[in-house]
Amino acid sequence: MRIAFTKMHGLGNDFVVLDAREHALPPLTRDVVAALADRHTGIGCDQLVLIEPSQNADWRMRIFNSDGGEVEACGNATRAVGLLIGGEVSLETLGGTIVARPDERGIAVDMGEPRFDWNAIPLGYAMDTLAMPVGWPIDDGELEHPVAVNVGNPHAVFFVDDPYAIDLASIGPVIEHDPIFPERVNVNVAAVTARDAITLRVWERGAGITRACGTGACATAIAAMRRGLVDREVTVTLPGGSLVIAWGSDNRITMTGPATVSYTGSFDWGDYA
Known part of the structure; x- marks a missing residue:
């Protein structure tokens, strides 16, 4: 099963982005994520990002660190996904719903309210x-x-x-x-x-x-x-x-900065599962 991916980065913080908005992917286990993120034997990235359908926002964005663990939020990844989808888009994350929109300085992201308790x-x-x-x-x-x-x-x-x-x-x-x-x-x-x-x-x-x-x-x-x-x-x-x-x-916090598509490609899921 070949899976398409987009390699992106925000200021050098790099991502492998998988788009599952139209077709669901097999489960992303910790081992699969870590294997894809490996810079020697995989594609290589700081985080792997999965875009999925959402019932609470335009789309759902899931973020996995290179060790395979899922995390709540990533500002650079949000700018990358905003650039990839285009226009103003709301994204459901484990850390809450955030909004990305084009800006003359790149992509502006409404990161929500900070918490201090x-x-x-x-x-x-x-x-x-x-x-x-x-x-x-x-x-x-x-x-x-x-x-x-x-x-x-x-x-x-x-x-x-x-x-x-x-x-x-x-x-x-x-x-x-x-x-x-x-x-x-x-x-x-x-x-x-x-x-x-x-x-x-x-x-x-x-x-x-x-x-x-x-x-x-x-x-x-x-x-x-x-x-x-x-x-x-x-x-x-x-x-x-x-x-x-x-x-x-x-x-509310607004973060503004660039995001870039590095290249696109595909991989065989069985090589990493």
């Missing part, structure tokens, strides 16, 4: 989410007092002098799997460089370090806004490029 992140027990009273040792001190925010998926945001000085490959998985985060967490290290500018690196839950993370950019911008470090619209620069994040008076 400890049990909405979720955290293991009640605490201040604006400055969590926790820390993790790193080479030259401690990575501590993150902001916790859920923007469809859970994030911990650390403000540091230089995100590139942090050994994110080492500390990222430690924080991701800390029991204080019962559903694991995405780890963001960021520096505010102006009232409208942030530099960011992200360790993505289940995917590792990626060139860009849309929900990470949203979470980090909102965290900086909550602390009064930046204005209500900010450009977040990641290794793969920049996203514009705005937090409106209606409490």
Whole structure:
């Protein structure tokens, strides 16, 4: 059984997109997703995205990290799917319904409202989410007092002098799997460089370090806004490029940036099942 796919990326955060709007696909098991995502023996991607019919929105978007685990939301993937479908489109996700629409700067996505309550992140027990009273040792001190925010998926945001000085490959998985985060967490290290500018690196839950993370950019911008470090619209620069994040008076987050089709192809399902 040959299956068509579209390889896409948003600022280098890359996806294999499978379109099941007209014809259902066999079940996407954790092993199948991980095999397709493998960059040596599969197609290779940070996330695999499945588009399906929905009873609650125009379409349903399911997102799987490269380790095969399904996650609630992915901002870059939403822009990619918005570009692929075209026009304004509402997408049902595990993190809620979000809307993507064309914009002169690429694709704009209404990411919904951020959540700050400890049990909405979720955290293991009640605490201040604006400055969590926790820390993790790193080479030259401690990575501590993150902001916790859920923007469809859970994030911990650390403000540091230089995100590139942090050994994110080492500390990222430690924080991701800390029991204080019962559903694991995405780890963001960021520096505010102006009232409208942030530099960011992200360790993505289940995917590792990626060139860009849309929900990470949203979470980090909102965290900086909550602390009064930046204005209500900010450009977040990641290794793969920049996203514009705005937090409106209606409490909703808008993320705007590019998405690109890399190539199309097909594979034999039996090679990965």
